[in-house]
């Protein structure tokens with residue numbers, strides 16, 4: 120039975136070659152299977168004499184048992200290795216870069232609103248608000264725009280029903296504030312307004328900021344002073360401006376305020392229609408009739424009012440040439456501000 124040493128060597132060799140469960144099963148079949156190496160050996164022992172049979176039989180059995188044990192150990196080892204690998208794969212890798220959330224930004228219109236409010240707050244103005252759905256009375260009549268007044272054509276009104284409109288400007292807030300409090304009044308009123316209009320420079324909904332300062336002895340020079348400070352804060356100290364006579368039913372006298380074109384600096388361009396100036400707001404001394412409508416005495420009380428379009432200011436400040444960009448909600452546009 121010199122084959123025994125050879126068998127031992129083969130067993131050792133096969134066992135140490137096992138790397139996977141598949142190897143393990145193959146080696147087990149090769150060594151211990153019904154037609155395996157051990158069976159072959161045991162078959163051969165049958166042919167030996169009694170004494171030899173006993174000695175070799177014992178040795179073979181011992182080797183077989185040891186082989187079975189080794190296979191069990193190897194199997195346990197492989198199972199443990201697989202368990203560890205699975206655990207490792209499911210573990211969170213804290214060295215991976217994190218997902219960066221998209222940070223929201225303020226809409227450019229909201230930003231301009233805040234800037235305007237901050238500037239006027241520093242001049243002692245507080246914020247007042249009024250309803251978007253407004254009575255014809257506040258939107259027109261109390262502001263000295265009677266029915267059939269040609270000024271109603273200046274603003275294409277959305278009517279909700281007889282006597283009720285979507286406000287066409289923020290001026291009605293002036294009336295509501297004065298009705299509810301006595302002078303002095305120093306308010307601005309930011310908000311949405313609506314006009315039946317839609318093209319590259321008009322959207323059916325847009326935004327205005329209204330202003331009103333009322334007290335004894337308020338003069339046109341106060342209007343000029345406050346609005347000059349506002350424009351210098353908003354567009355820079357070096358910005359020239361001019362007050363141009365105009366007409367609004369609720370102010371007398373009235374003036375529109377122009378600034379030097381921020382695009383061409385006065386040279387003349389498409390944006391300023393070659394005038395070198397950009398109209399930025401409407402203003403004037405509150406019409407005595409408006410004071411009478413709210414129960415103020417125009418002999419005692421004077422004041423000025425102004426109104427500006429927020430989209431227009433944003434377009435000039437940021438160089439945007441299509442007002443509709445503000446409302447497409449395209450993140451590529453919005454994320455620039």
Ligand code: DAH
Nearest residue numbers: 288290401402403424425426
């Ligand atoms: N309400 C006017 C408009 O929408 C703007 C305006 C002009 C408001 C003069 C005023 C003002 O308060 O005094 O066109």
